[in-house]
Amino acid sequence: MASFVDLVFILVVVIDLFLLASSRLGAAIRTVAIQGALLAALPLLLVGEGHHLGHALLLAGGALAIKGAFIPWLMFRAIREASIRREMEPIVGFVPSMVLGGVGVALAFAFSSRLPLPSAGAHAFLVPTALSTVWAGLLLVVTRKKAVSQVLGFLVLENGVYVFGLLLSDVMPVMVEAGVLLDLFAAVFVMGIVMFHINREFSSLDTEKLSALKD
Amino acid sequence: MTPPMLLLRTLLHLAALLAVPPLLLGVVNRTKSIFAGRAGPPLLQPYFDLAKLLRKGAVYSRTTTWVFRAGPIVGLAAVASAGLLLSMGGAPAALSFAGDFVLFAYLLGLARFFTALAALDTGSAFEGMGAAREVTFASLAEPALFLCLLVLARATGTLSLSGMLGPALPGAWGTAAPALLLAAISLFVIALAENSRIPVDDPNTHLELTMIHEVMVLDHGGPDLAFILYGAALKLFLFGAILSRLVLGRGDGALAAEALFFLGVAVFAVAVGVVESVMARLRIVRVPQLLVGASVLSVFALVLLLR
Numbered sequence: 211m212a213s214f215v216d217l218v219f220i221l222v223v224v225i226d227l228f229l230l231a232s233s234r235l236g237a238a239i240r241t242v243a244i245q246g247a248l249l250a251a252l253p254l255l256l257v258g259e260g261h262h263l264g265h266a267l268l269l270a271g272g273a274l275a276i277k278g279a280f281i282p283w284l285m286f287r288a289i290r291e292a293s294i295r296r297e298m299e300p301i302v303g304f305v306p307s308m309v310l311g312g313v314g315v316a317l318a319f320a321f322s323s324r325l326p327l328p329s330a331g332a333h334a335f336l337v338p339t340a341l342s343t344v345w346a347g348l349l350l351v352v353t354r355k356k357a358v359s360q361v362l363g364f365l366v367l368e369n370g371v372y373v374f375g376l377l378l379s380d381v382m383p384v385m386v387e388a389g390v391l392l393d394l395f396a397a398v399f400v401m402g403i404v405m406f407h408i409n410r411e412f413s414s415l416d417t418e419k420l421s422a423l424k425d
Numbered sequence: 426m427t428p429p430m431l432l433l434r435t436l437l438h439l440a441a442l443l444a445v446p447p448l449l450l451g452v453v454n455r456t457k458s459i460f461a462g463r464a465g466p467p468l469l470q471p472y473f474d475l476a477k478l479l480r481k482g483a484v485y486s487r488t489t490t491w492v493f494r495a496g497p498i499v500g501l502a503a504v505a506s507a508g509l510l511l512s513m514g515g516a517p518a519a520l521s522f523a524g525d526f527v528l529f530a531y532l533l534g535l536a537r538f539f540t541a542l543a544a545l546d547t548g549s550a551f552e553g554m555g556a557a558r559e560v561t562f563a564s565l566a567e568p569a570l571f572l573c574l575l576v577l578a579r580a581t582g583t584l585s586l587s588g589m590l591g592p593a594l595p596g597a598w599g600t601a602a603p604a605l606l607l608a609a610i611s612l613f614v615i616a617l618a619e620n621s622r623i624p625v626d627d628p629n630t631h632l633e634l635t636m637i638h639e640v641m642v643l644d645h646g647g648p649d650l651a652f653i654l655y656g657a658a659l660k661l662f663l664f665g666a667i668l669s670r671l672v673l674g675r676g677d678g679a680l681a682a683e684a685l686f687f688l689g690v691a692v693f694a695v696a697v698g699v700v701e702s703v704m705a706r707l708r709i710v711r712v713p714q715l716l717v718g719a720s721v722l723s724v725f726a727l728v729l730l731l732r
Contacts, residue, residue, distance in 0.1 A: 216602075216603050217603060220603045220607070220725075220729070223725065224725070227718070231714055231718055304714055305713060305717050308714070308718060309717060311721070312724050312725065315728065316725070316728045320728065320731075323732070338732075
């Protein structure tokens with residue numbers, strides 16, 4: 211079982227690296243959905259003795275429904291309506307962003323054990339995976355031009371925060387987690403509407419053009 | 426095992442190293458033709474091709490020097506010597522010492538260097554372009570290869586190829602399975618790139634704009650071309666051998682070990698064929714991305730081992 215959890219964490223990190231390198235939005239959305247589904251399995255895999263199984267089940271179910279199914283569906287709808295297929299020119303190229311992602315992952319794995327966190331008893335890969343996923347999401351948000359890719363970056367960032375939250379899942383009440391998931395859902399929903407409007411007004415989803423707006 | 430037996434098995438391995446590689450190309454082609462719904466050439470077709478080429482004479486341009494003639498010979502000799510460093514099946518490698526993986530990588534590098542040099546020696550701009558592309562991609566594939574071998578060295582605690590792919594491997598799979606799996610995936614990508622297979626290069630195409638490896642050997646004919654084709658098959662076999670040993674380890678008992686090894690190499694050839702059938706070739710600007718991705722994966726594997 212332990213090595214299976216290892217594999218899930220490592221797959222999550224590999225997906226981060228893949229997202230940094232992929233230019234096809236459809237594939238990227240599908241990959242984010244897979245990452246969400248993997249993360250949904252984590253609470254169930256990590257639940258130990260004396261923990262609330264019901265809590266874990268609720269968390270996993272909510273994450274699977276929202277991260278693995280509903281948000282990807284919304285995103286696919288968004289790229290269909292905006293009829294874009296790929297990120298053409300990111301601000302930082304795909305190879306440099308992948309290398310930056312790799313450096314971030316290496317640093318996360320090297321230094322996470324020195325952080326003053328309540329990580330006693332937690333899985334050894336939990337904190338580094340969370341940090342690398344947050345870093346990858348941040349990179350995606352900062353270095354992509356298309357609004358859809360930025361939303362994907364935000365999702366990855368949130369996935370990282372979710373992994374971090376697993377560290378505290380014993381102390382964290384269900385309501386807080388539900389609130390976080392709802393927050394994410396609302397954010398993506400609003401972004402979808404905003405994207406739709408940007409696309410209708412400017413016939414492009416390139417956020418660079420928004421910076422150059424004048425009266 | 427008594428010394429005469431060991432010698433016999435080593436000799437048998439060397440014979441296999443020399444005899445099997447073209448069959449591997451046959452398996453790849455057969456897999457591709459099954460995917461395409463064709464009958465395909467016979468499995469032994471590469472042997473017939475090589476025999477045909479060896480019977481022919483060679484034509485040399487007056488503008489070429491000895492480098493052009495040395496290219497195929499040095500290339501084949503270097504790849505074959507690299508094969509001596511690999512242990513196949515149950516018996517140890519014919520040659521092994523601490524740090525021999527560096528020699529392995531650079532023997533492959535030497536083969537590539539001479540092929541590129543022979544291509545440049547023809548003075549054709551076209552072949553020069555091919556050499557430039559090959560060397561560019563090789564410079565990205567080599568760090569990835571070294572990182573993979575470093576992962577293996579770290580996981581098994583030995584510095585020789587026979588040790589890395591030897592008895593310590595099952596134990597390493599027990600403790601560091603994720604890192605070894607990442608290294609194996611990365612190594613497969615490197616194998617595709619180093620052997621000029623799809624998605625990096627298409628060994629069957631003769632479209633000028635996109636050829637990489639084939640363009641360098643256009644001016645070779647007859648026995649020289651046979652050496653080059655045979656060397657390429659040998660190189661594919663070497664990568665198949667490493668991957669087979671890495672993923673399957675070795676079985677108990679002499680016969681089981683041999684069977685497992687050749688089964689692994691065959692599966693590798695089928696996998697190459699499947700990849701060639703289901704994937705399109707990448708655009709040339711995308712190839713570095715793939716190779717850097719392989720390097721990043723192996724860096725990640727190394728980080729997993731070092732923490």
